[in-house]
Amino acid sequence: MAMRRFALLAALAFAAPRPASAALRVVSSIPTLGSLAKEVGGDRVEVESLGKGYQDPHFVEPKPSLMLVLNKADLLLHVGLELEIGWLPPLVLGSRNPKIQLGELGNLDCSRAIPVVDVPTTRVDRSMGDIHPQGNPHYWLPPANAKIIAREIAQRLSEIDPAGAAAYQKNLAAFNDRVEAAIKKWQPMTAKMRGVKVVTYHKSWTYMSQWLGLREIGYLEPKPGIPPDPDHLFRLIQAMRAEHVQLVLAEDFYNLNTARLVAEKAGAKLLDLPTDVGAKPAIKDWFTLVETILKQLSSAV
Amino acid sequence: MVFLLLALVAAPAQAGQADGGVGAADAGEERGQPGAPDGGQDDEALRRELEKALGKDAAAAGQAAAQPTPAPETATGGAVPPVPLFRGAQSFNPDISAILDTEGGYQRRPFLFPSGDDPLLRTEEGRKAAGFTVQEVELAFSAIVDPYFRADVFLTIPNLTGLEVEEAFGTTTSLPWNLQAKGGSFRSAFGRQNGQHLHVQDFTLRPLINAAFLGLDGLRGPGAQLSWLAPLPFYLTLYAEAFSLHAPDQPGPGITLPPPVASFGGGGTQDLTYATEAKAFFPFGDAWSVSLGVSGATGVSPALFQPTDTGVNVLGANRRSYLVGADVYFKWKPPNVVSGYNSVAWQTEAIWRHLDGSADVPGGWDGGMYSQVVVQVARRWFLGLRGDVLGIPTSSSLGRTLRASTSITFQASEFARVRGYVQAEHASSGPSVPDVTFPPVQPGDAVAAFLQLEISIGAHGAHPF
Numbered sequence: 001m002a003m004r005r006f007a008l009l010a011a012l013a014f015a016a017p018r019p020a021s022a023a024l025r026v027v028s029s030i031p032t033l034g035s036l037a038k039e040v041g042g043d044r045v046e047v048e049s050l051g052k053g054y055q056d057p058h059f060v061e062p063k064p065s066l067m068l069v070l071n072k073a074d075l076l077l078h079v080g081l082e083l084e085i086g087w088l089p090p091l092v093l094g095s096r097n098p099k100i101q102l103g104e105l106g107n108l109d110c111s112r113a114i115p116v117v118d119v120p121t122t123r124v125d126r127s128m129g130d131i132h133p134q135g136n137p138h139y140w141l142p143p144a145n146a147k148i149i150a151r152e153i154a155q156r157l158s159e160i161d162p163a164g165a166a167a168y169q170k171n172l173a174a175f176n177d178r179v180e181a182a183i184k185k186w187q188p189m190t191a192k193m194r195g196v197k198v199v200t201y202h203k204s205w206t207y208m209s210q211w212l213g214l215r216e217i218g219y220l221e222p223k224p225g226i227p228p229d230p231d232h233l234f235r236l237i238q239a240m241r242a243e244h245v246q247l248v249l250a251e252d253f254y255n256l257n258t259a260r261l262v263a264e265k266a267g268a269k270l271l272d273l274p275t276d277v278g279a280k281p282a283i284k285d286w287f288t289l290v291e292t293i294l295k296q297l298s299s300a301v
Numbered sequence: 302m303v304f305l306l307l308a309l310v311a312a313p314a315q316a317g318q319a320d321g322g323v324g325a326a327d328a329g330e331e332r333g334q335p336g337a338p339d340g341g342q343d344d345e346a347l348r349r350e351l352e353k354a355l356g357k358d359a360a361a362a363g364q365a366a367a368q369p370t371p372a373p374e375t376a377t378g379g380a381v382p383p384v385p386l387f388r389g390a391q392s393f394n395p396d397i398s399a400i401l402d403t404e405g406g407y408q409r410r411p412f413l414f415p416s417g418d419d420p421l422l423r424t425e426e427g428r429k430a431a432g433f434t435v436q437e438v439e440l441a442f443s444a445i446v447d448p449y450f451r452a453d454v455f456l457t458i459p460n461l462t463g464l465e466v467e468e469a470f471g472t473t474t475s476l477p478w479n480l481q482a483k484g485g486s487f488r489s490a491f492g493r494q495n496g497q498h499l500h501v502q503d504f505t506l507r508p509l510i511n512a513a514f515l516g517l518d519g520l521r522g523p524g525a526q527l528s529w530l531a532p533l534p535f536y537l538t539l540y541a542e543a544f545s546l547h548a549p550d551q552p553g554p555g556i557t558l559p560p561p562v563a564s565f566g567g568g569g570t571q572d573l574t575y576a577t578e579a580k581a582f583f584p585f586g587d588a589w590s591v592s593l594g595v596s597g598a599t600g601v602s603p604a605l606f607q608p609t610d611t612g613v614n615v616l617g618a619n620r621r622s623y624l625v626g627a628d629v630y631f632k633w634k635p636p637n638v639v640s641g642y643n644s645v646a647w648q649t650e651a652i653w654r655h656l657d658g659s660a661d662v663p664g665g666w667d668g669g670m671y672s673q674v675v676v677q678v679a680r681r682w683f684l685g686l687r688g689d690v691l692g693i694p695t696s697s698s699l700g701r702t703l704r705a706s707t708s709i710t711f712q713a714s715e716f717a718r719v720r721g722y723v724q725a726e727h728a729s730s731g732p733s734v735p736d737v738t739f740p741p742v743q744p745g746d747a748v749a750a751f752l753q754l755e756i757s758i759g760a761h762g763a764h765p766f
Binding site (some may be wrong): 054055061062063064065067068071085086087088089090093094095096098101102103104109126130176185225226227228229230231233237251253257261265291 | 342347348350351352354355445448451472474475476478479480483530532535536537538580582584587590592632634637638680681714715716756762763765766
């Protein structure tokens with residue numbers, strides 16, 4: 001702590017106004033976090049993402065070329081809650097970049113201030129599938145969480161680059177206003193979704209369900225990370241028929257044949273949804289991402 | 302025996318199909334059993350259709366066995382306030398894990414170039430062996446030490462023979478100028494397979510070049526390493542290492558086949574083994590990657606042991622040895638898995654060795670290589686094929702040995718796999734040093750087969766590419 005304070009003082013003492021050419025290099029594990037950083041960082045940051053939006057964020061190949069990207073980073077943004085545990089730690093160590101190691105200013109776990117759901121309240125083990133002891137990491141879609149992430153990023157950018165603090169706060173306020181405006185604009189779509197019964201492939205829509213008031217009746221995976229089996233799907237379809245489930249939600253990096261069959265047999269509709277910026281070429285930021293999802297959802301009910 | 306092996310294979314396959322579980326069960330329990338509106342016959346038809354569809358989809362059926370995801374019990378509902386982590390999760394204990402490799406198998410004769418972590422049945426020279434072994438138990442501890450270091454300790458018990466330190470080292474995390482230093486006892490970065498632990502291998506046995514040139518346990522031991530990530534537009538890391546290695550034990554009584562000549566560990570008490578490596582990586586688009594490496598090492602060879610009726614002749618002690626290695630790793634794996642869970646990895650590694658001459662043994666070159674392809678044919682299934690050759694182009698201390706092996710791996714989850722492994726080996730002769738007679742290997746052609754179960758418990762860190 002003393003070290004950090006000293007480093008801050010030193011940075012303050014020597015910080016000249018940052019020339020535009022020396023933008024802070026922000027690297028994110030998933031593109032949505034990078035996109036939010038661009039919202040609050042503006043011209044003062046350059047953003048690059050390790051994972052792609054059309055990629056399952058649990059399974060990014062830890063290619064050594066990504067160490068090069070991290071080597072030059074001033075700030076690493078990651079989802080946390082062990083979402084990236086299978087690939088990010090060896091990249092951070094191999095980057096040889098002291099600034100972004102765990103515990104440093106340049107390493108921001110974006111889940112820090114998120115009201116995390118699905119935190120196990122009883123003892124867990126892997127017979128339950130590959131469950132997540134720290135809670136559900138798929139939190140970046142709802143507006144309330146996007147605002148929290150943006151606030152955390154703005155605060156961290158201000159610590160790393162105090163000269164830009166005013167700009168970051170201004171951008172953050174503008175972002176929050178745009179989110180509020182978007183929520184108003186999306187209201188007719190979100191209102192339609194309240195109480196709609198859904199089944200999802202993976203338990204990755206919980207935060208969205210909370211925001212929109214969707215009722216999750218079940219999951220295609222019998223246990224997190226365990227592939228569907230006929231017995232489970234049979235029972236799921238029976239439950240879906242009894243509950244009149246309208247929608248089956250799945251990310252587009254899952255194989256959708258099984259999901260399609262289940263939807264068909266249960267009289268529901270399958271939606272193949274993006275969950276990250278860049279999932280489709282047209283999805284360039286958090287706003288278009290959420291809007292794309294809402295349009296697909298609301299036009300299906 | 303065969304029944305047992307079959308049972309072992311069947312168990313995880315069954316597990317994958319196991320109980321229906323959470324999602325639907327929740328709904329059922331909460332809201333009473335849903336009726337079966339379509340009646341029994343339709344149900345049967347639906348079940349059959351689901352089974353068929355999942356079978357067809359096996360390659361791509363669902364997302365990875367390893368998806369970290371939330372506990373199921375709190376489904377939807379209102380916001381749950383953040384729960385403070387319970388004490389266990391907030392402790393400063395390191396990540397602790399245990400990895401077990403165990404198998405049943407058959408061997409026509411003992412392996413000629415056994416690595417320390419190869420499975421060891423109750424073999425005797427020239428005799429068949431069949432039965433069970435615990436190939437390795439690995440205990441791993443890792444943690445961040447402080448803002449400047451991380452530490453990793455890997456203990457191993459190969460073939461139930463006693464506790465060894467496979468690796469125990471500290472790594473710096475905050476050196477300037479793209480440098481990183483490692484100190485302790487660790488596996489050298491020489492080549493590709495040498496740095497990897499057993500459970501990262503795609504085959505039950507390590508390649509022949511491991512024991513033949515790098516040592517029984519590979520090139521590992523107490524030492525220091527400095528590495529530098531070059532500030533280039535592509536990935537290039539350079540390594541420099543020094544080790545204090547011990548010579549392997551002389552063969553005991555009753556052994557007639559000489560162990561492989563060790564490259565390192567001889568000489569005086571101040572002789573070190575030095576190694577240097579360069580590793581480069583090139584991604585081509587999202588799906589293709591190529592990793593290239595060149596390595597060099599030099600040390601003092603302890604000797605060639607020639608068992609005789611009366612004891613052991615020690616030939617060519619304290620000769621300097623030089624190793625040169627090259628490796629290539631090529632991988633195709635599309636980032637968007639919707640097209641199926643297919644991937645291909647091709648890995649080839651060659652080592653050449655020069656031993657200086659001495660009064661009793663002439664110097665010379667020898668070499669060996671392997672090439673392997675591992676294809677992920679379905680989400681949980683991997684097929685591997687490997688060819689090994691030792692004693693190329695000619696050899697001053699190795700007989701020509703050829704080996705072909707194949708593996709089929711079923712990955713039940715990230716934490717459990719079952720592997721079938723078969724190899725056929727052809728050894729034309731034992732070591733061939735001029736003026737020194739070694740007995741031929743009996744029999745020259747031999748097969749071995751194993752059914753391996755590999756399981757991992759606890760928190761084990763991610764592996765590099």
